[in-house]
Amino acid sequence: MNKYIKILSLSLGFWAVSCTNLEEQVLDETFSTTLSDKEAADGIIAPVYALLPTIYQHTTYFALQEISTDEAILPYRGGTDWGDNGIYLDLHRHTYNSNSANVKNTWNALVTALSRAITALNTLKDNPDANAKVYYAEAKAMRAYYNLMVFDLFGIAFKKDDPGTPSVILRGKTAFDYIAAEFEAAEPNLQTRNAVGSGRITKAGVWSLLARLYLNAPVYKDRYAASFTFAAEDMDKVVTYADKVINSTDYKLSNDYFSIFGNNNHNNTELIFAVDQRPELNGHNRLAYFSLSGDQYPLPAFPSANGTDGPGITSDFYQTWATAYAPADPKVDPRFFQDNLKKADDGLSTCVSDADFKINRGILRGQQYGLIRENGVFVRCADGKIKVGPLANLNRNRPDKKVIFTEKIDFTTEGSDYSTGFRVEKYEFSTESNSGRNRGMADISIVRLADVFLMRAEAQLRKGNSAAALADLNTVRAARNITTPPPALAAINLDVLYRERGFEFYWEMLRRTDMVRFGKYEGVWTEKTNADKNKRLFPIPQTAIDGASNLEGYLSQNPGY
Structure with a gap:
């Protein structure tokens, strides 16, 4: 036939x-x-x-x-x-x-x-x-x-x-x-995730997307409403579908936050549905290199695979972190930053083996350290190890100007310079790439278990059950315990929950939908008044x-x- x-x-x-x-x-x-x-x-x-x-x-x-x-x-x-x-x-x-x-x-x-x-x-x-x-x-x-x-x-x-x-x-x-x-x-x-993995749609993937659909029901049914009314029956649907996912045995919150976005995340049990980026599928590292400086090189094997000086986070978004954790630095929250270059943080150059070199992850601030490229190759130490030190804008022909990420970033001449804005390095660069830029390894999250917990928390909160909402929120925070987890919160309201979604899901393509649902999208922020x-x-x-x-x-x- x-x-x-x-x-x-x-x-x-x-x-x-x-x-x-x-x-x-x-x-x-x-x-x-x-x-x-x-x-x-x-x-x-x-x-x-x-x-x-x-x-x-x-x-x-x-x-x-x-x-x-x-x-x-x-x-x-x-x-x-x-x-x-x-x-x-x-x-x-x-x-x-x-x-x-x-x-x-x-x-x-x-x-x-x-x-x-x-x-x-x-x-x-x-x-x-x-x-x-x-x-x-x-x-x-x-x-x-x-x-x-x-x-x-x-x-x-x-x-x-x-x-x-x-x-x-x-x-x-x-x-x-x-x-x-x-x-x-x-x-x-x-089928279930155990049968087909997170790169194909599963029962739990559908339950999670249905929870997302019903959570946004008032927005989707009346786009231009002056305010949104979250009907109890819609929020009950969110809870029902979230319960199905949370009560299944296929998923678990990751204690290592950045492993969710790392090279070995294909089998990470927090991912419910993801864009499959295994190297043999010839994925890309775009979300890894998009925000980095043109003088940041994440892979010793590829002296042409650098960042593009793309987007940074606004000072408005950074201040949600700074305010929440003041007077402490927001890096006390392990979701904010992962320090992989401790040896260079004293401001001095150091030497590491190629295999041990990894760039920092999360939100990157201040003076950046990394591989120093001169005449098309990386500088090496006398023992053959690769040299790691403070970076300068060599690619911009400004060796006198350090790569120092600043909080201020806007559309002014000063605010548009190459080093303005704190940057985001959430997804890990592929170690199996054959060019440094293609063959990405890290699957891109579409929906993961933390989102299901926080969707259920939001639905409970909008129904008036703040105790259940707070428990779900703190469950997610406590799970990030490979280092000291963020402290448990004592109280919750919609502003706290909205802020928490920002901390958990930054750079994951959920922000616009969240802003509309929480009535924030018509607000004012850096360079935006519309x-x-x-x-x-x-x-x-x-x-x-x-x-x-x-x-x-x-x-x-x-x-x-």
């Missing part, structure tokens, strides 16, 4: 028109009769996940979820670098529009992934292989997940079963109910609207754009 694989057309001209309708140009390629049902099933489920690394790149979903918030800011470095026609300034200032590149690229990746899930559903339903039933459920759950992302960012969802017909566009409660029903329909036939509530949603890209213009009234722009 011949097997048929559906091939996706990715030409720009085609997608400019079809990404709105989620239609694909399908080419049937007949393979030999040796292709088994299992091979056909494996071949059709793989593309459903394949675009997750693209979606979670630093210039797509990360940019929309982080640089649009009070957490991350990306100025014109030195007046020129990262200019990109002002797209990152617009994101941070909330002056983005329907032609913004980050918005358009995120949209295109998401609707392409949605289309692949629909193709998979239509192909897998007739496949007799034993795995096809599970794969079908995964494709359905992933269609729901991609729709959830589109719904969260753009306010719409696509309902489509037949690849040959246009999608039905859903908004508000109708979209919410559809996504919830899709997740619930997929769950019975999904209070337009229409910015709670991103504009639908103009290319998508133009592509749908032959269907009158099919796709309308979000208010305010």
Whole structure:
């Protein structure tokens, strides 16, 4: 029997028109009769996940979820670098529009992934292989997940079963109910993490995403409300789904916070659902090198793999840490910083073996230490070990200017210099890379157990059960005990919980959604004063609207754009 694989057309001209309708140009390629049902099933489920690394790149979903918030800011470095026609300034200032590149690229990746899930559903339903039933459920759950992302960012969802017909566009409660029903329909036939790992959607992955959906229910059902009312029945759903995850035996909070984002995190039992970045899949280190200085080199084997002087954290976000722990330094919280260069912290150069060299992780402040590159190679000590010392802006031809990360970062000339802003090095650089930049090892968290605990805490708090909420919050804090854990909190309110989510999930692409839900997104922070509530949603890209213009009234722009 011949097997048929559906091939996706990715030409720009085609997608400019079809990404709105989620239609694909399908080419049937007949393979030999040796292709088994299992091979056909494996071949059709793989593309459903394949675009997750693209979606979670630093210039797509990360940019929309982080640089649009009070957490991350990306100025014109030195007046020129990262200019990109002002797209990152617009994101941070909330002056983005329907032609913004980050918005358009995120949209295109998401609707392409949605289309692949629909193709998979239509192909897998007739496949007799034993795995096809599970794969079908995964494709359905992933269609729901991609729709959830589109719904969260753009306010719409696509309902489509037949690849040959246009999608039905859903908004508000109708979209919410559809996504919830899709997740619930997929769950019975999904497997557990122990069976398939965290790189595929599982029962617990669906429970966690349903908890996220219901936690944001008042936002999703009425985007532009003056305030959000969190219905008890929605919060009960959050608790129910969170209980399922927490009470399962598959997951455990990690005592080593930074191991959750480390090279060996593929089997970390805190990860519930993640972007699989194992080296053989040719992932990327973008989230590792994006924020680092151009004079920071994390891998002794690769003298060309440096940082890009990308975004830093705002002083506003840093001050949430400083205020919470004053008069102590915020590094008393092990989630804030991991010191891997203790030998160099006396300000003097030192010598270490290549195998022992690791850069610091977390939020990086002040004078930076690391590998010193001269004439294209790293400086070594007399014994052959690699030299570690205070860094200067050698790549900027300013050897007199030290790499000293400062709290102040903004869009002024002074605030846009190469070393302004405290930086974030949360994900670890791959030790199995063949270039220093590709073949990332650290899986990117989509949802993890700490989020489930804090979602349950928030739902309990919004229901008035502060004792249960405080217990969940302190459970997460106490778990980070490979060193001294952050002290238990004695009281909780919504501001404390919001602050705690910032401490736990910084740089994890949750901030914008959290800010909207907590009523913070119209606030004022560094370089941002825009209070337009229409910015709670991103504009639908103009290319998508133009592509749908032959269907009158099919796709309308979000208010305010």
